[in-house]
Amino acid sequence: MKGPQRLEEQVGRLVTHMGAVFPGERAVFRGHDLHASLKDLGWLELYLFGITGRRFTPQQMSVLQAIWSYTSYPDARIWNNRVAALAGTARSTGTLGIAAALAVSEAQIYGRGVDLRAIEFLARAKVHVDAGEDLAELVRAVLKSERGIAGYGRPIASGDERIGPMMALVREKGLDGGLHLKLAFEVERILIAGRWRLRMNYAALTAALCADFGLSPREYYFFGIPAFLAGMPPCYLEAADKPAGLLFPLPCRVMRYEGVPRRQLRR
């Protein structure tokens, strides 16, 4: 079946195994009654169950929770947070500001774009090593073809303050033995020993941990969507509490014009 017949079959109906609400009666979430068999799930557990259909151990849950917490910075200078803060100073709504800030978090040099590339690289590295190939060779090839490895190096700083606390928690929970995690550190060793001097950043660490917990790249991407969320409302709120327009005011002199000289429209 193709073309409009395929569309015709779906008119007016939602065929799903993900869930539905029966208003006034009950709600079903991935085949389970939300208010009965899933009623004791924490919010993050439910969020991950929605993405994967799977449950995670309490130790894994505390690491997954910390992955978000440790990267939630209420710093309104950071580009995505700044969007939330600017919405506050411009007296837009909290939801608009934060939804836009989350959308902006799908960036190429940080956030979701890096997350996906980092976990995909580690998955590739594991396949490579499992096949008995040399990891250093893959690192060299990726650096050559992609001019960098997602999860190594950082746009603003060289070190990453999140790695120490995260590894402490991972060790405390006994989750430091995963193969992807070992590979992530091995890649860092290769990069430091070589001429590249790129240190591992949080993206590679969290991608490795989540890969070790069984998340696919796609599942990891969805898990990461609210990663920066907790830092955003403070940015909005503080800006909204100040008089309008006082956050990052820009005088005309901040603009450095580098374009063509002045001219007139010819009619």
Next chain:
Amino acid sequence: MNMETIHTRIWQEEPEPDNAFAAASCHCHGYDVYGDLLPNASWIEYLFLLFRGEAPSLAQARLLEGLALALANPGPRDAAVHAAMCGGVGGSPSASCLMAALAVGAGASGGAREVRLAMEDWLARGTDAALWQTGLAATPVDNPADVWPAPGHAPGFDPHGVRCTGPVRQTLAHLAGLGCGPSLPWLQAQRPLLESAAGLPLAMTGVAAAALLDLGFTPAQGEMLHLLLRLPGAAVHALEQKDYGHKKFPFFRVELENDPGPAGAGLKTEDRA
């Protein structure tokens, strides 16, 4: 990293003498916006200037005007407009409706991403029929490291279409006749051949990609313009559905494939209470 300067080739301002935060004059790519463009240029000419850095020729202005009109409202069946209406019908803020239209209208199936991909195809294949035939016959490649899902069909063609629709044919014929760039007339002449290679009819995204290319826009600029130019329809349909109200808006029938049934089915009446 420079913390205090915004570099721009587009915009130049002079402050009012008594207020550094208020512009006394604004120049866009060298033109005085309020002294020269406002009395002398049309909105569509200004739009072209903003993106391209040069004022358009008459033919270019006509082509962008025609494209803007053709794209302005894809109608309420379009997924992006549908998304905007979902905002309107529940009384969401106007910006939420437009953000919904942007998010959905950004996609690689019928949206701005598809236009960008089609423009990239145009840049790689030009007006070489053999390159198009080979390219269209190939299955789009999935990149698991990309946040964008893999396109399921050749960009610029209708994945569910039977024949090239009236509006697409009319738009192509009109825009191709405006004498601006080689892509549109070539597309007009080669449409049957390309459709046969793709196994699908040409879609509005394909016409938009050719037009944007003929106007000299890059794929990234084309993607942005496609997002922008389709917002008017999303806006008015969102407002209209807000007036009609949710009781007149479709909610659809659900067919749950793994329904566990009522949780309280085995319980006694007092337990249910």
